[in-house]
């Protein structure tokens with residue numbers, strides 16, 4: 001849903017970033033308003049995950065230029081945990097397995113960290129179990145996964161559902177979902193997409209990173225951006241994704257060649 | 263070869279001489295392979311004065327099917343078990359025999375019994391030596407939890423000699439929460455008959471010096487041995503586990519996981535011997551040593567020592583030393599969990615694999631062990 005008067009939640013300006021002294025992002029500009037769903041598409045290696053990690057504050061990535069404002073305030077100076085608490089969420093392309101740490105306890109601690117920031121009471125184990133059972137429905141997840149260690153031994157699809165469960169509990173204002181569709185069969189894809197649609201509201205925004213149209217058949221984006229070689233090469237509406245589906249990424253290479261990038 | 267003046271003076275100091283005359287053997291020295299990493303200075307500076315407090319476990323209430331044996335009759339039986347375990351000449355064993363400390367000899371015939379033994383050396387400044395004899399009759403089952411505690415200068419020295427007859431099962435847990443000025447020696451000798459099973463779970467933290475010596479001998483093979491251990495060091499602490507599992511017949515199994523966490527200036531040593539002589543065909547043994555290095559001043563020495571002569575065996579072993587995984591930390595932080603809390607969660611998760619196996623009687627010690635660690639690392 002596009003409303004030009006909706007407040008800007010995330011504003012990325014001229015963002016450049018590198019990892020191990022290797023420049024990856026070469027100036028990314030992107031503005032996301034409340035109520036919007038954006039899709040960032042692009043080939044493997046174009047810098048999509050790097051963008052998401054930089055936004056979430058991964059210490060391995062260094063911002064070399066540009067700015068990111070979250071609700072008008074500097075985001076890049078904040079620790080990753082603080083970014084999460086004020087409502088930024090990253091759904092990982094590869095969720096991390098943490099043996100020995102109970103999923104339920106992890107979800108509770110994370111939820112309480114967010115709640116404390118919002119001025120809500122801490123939930124004890126009993127109150128939290130009620131909440132988590134309710135939110136499990138969003139992704140139709142088996143409660144048995146709460147008793148296991150975080151993501152340990154989960155299938156690809158189960159890990160992605162666990163990511164959306166976290167999103168459902170943390171109620172972020174800006175959710176960045178990095179290839180949440182990859183590794184999902186069609187049923188799981190429907191469930192996950194349904195969860196994302198259910199959580200989208202006029203007050204929050206979603207940034208979907210994907211390289212398939214099939215996710216966008218289920219979640220209609222307001223804006224589509226094509227990323228290549230660490231930049232956003234072109235932006236448009238949902239039709240841009242359909243065009244990509246038809247024509248592939250060949251034209252991207254041509255445009256990059258014209259621009260003298262690769 | 264001329265001994266260095268330092269070594270000579272250590273050997274001839276009045277304290278060392280007193281130890282030698284008590285034990286009837288010189289103090290262990292780092293020149294011995296077995297003691298290469300554990301400097302006995304950790305406990306040998308203590309005057310070898312024997313425990314003058316009340317004798318532990320005199321009022322112990324025993325469950326049905328567990329009988330206390332006559333002390334006089336028990337001595338030769340302890341000696342026999344230790345001889346079967348080939349460790350009667352070991353220094354900690356000799357120390358306890360010489361100290362003639364508390365002796366708890368038990369015969370177990372019950373099919374299910376549970377016992378908790380507490381030993382608190384406090385800050386006695388003395389040597390608290392105890393010996394426990396466990397004779398498990400065929401089919402007997404015992405869950406024994408040993409809880410060791412010290413809060414200051416002291417040496418706790420524990421020798422357990424256990425004999426497991428056919429079909430018996432011993433679940434032995436030892437939790438040891440110490441103090442930077444306290445030392446502990448624990449020699450845990452178990453002789454297993456075929457078809458017996460042993461689970462030994464140990465967790466130690468907080469000691470200036472700790473040395474654990476699990477020593478398992480499957481007399482005729484064919485038994486099941488499962489070992490789980492966790493040791494934590496920080497500050498200037500040293501924790502040394504020297505384990506030995508020996509198969510003297512075919513078809514025995516071993517499943518061993520040793521974990522250590524080293525922080526501060528701490529030093530953690532694991533030496534895991536597995537002996538599979540020719541008679542021990544079809545032995546199935548797995549040993550895994552996993553260490554977590556939390557400080558660049560800490561040190562970890564880990565060494566599997568597999569002596570495999572039999573040819574038809576499965577022996578797997580592995581050793582890893584790692585740090586807290588940065589991707590795991592970031593994942594937790596990206597969910598709003600502060601870095602120090604995230605590190606604590608990861609650490610607790612790392613230790614959980616061992617601590618989760620402690621029986622209920624030791625579960626209460628989990629926070630204590632964790633607290634000892636937190637105090638030291640904060």
Ligand SMILES: Nc1ncnc2c1ncn2[C@@H]1O[C@H](COP(=O)(O)OP(=O)(O)O)[C@@H](O)[C@H]1O
Nearest residue numbers: 019020024043044045046047048049050051060
């Ligand atoms: N941690 C890292 N270390 C080294 N190179 C990296 C790292 N992360 C990303 N890169 C490199 O940055 C480029 C962009 O990667 P990435 O952001 O993962 O792309 P995408 O998500 O679009 O597939 C690739 O060339 C990749 O190899």
Ligand SMILES: [Mg+2]
Nearest residue numbers: 048049093179
């Ligand atoms: Mg990616």
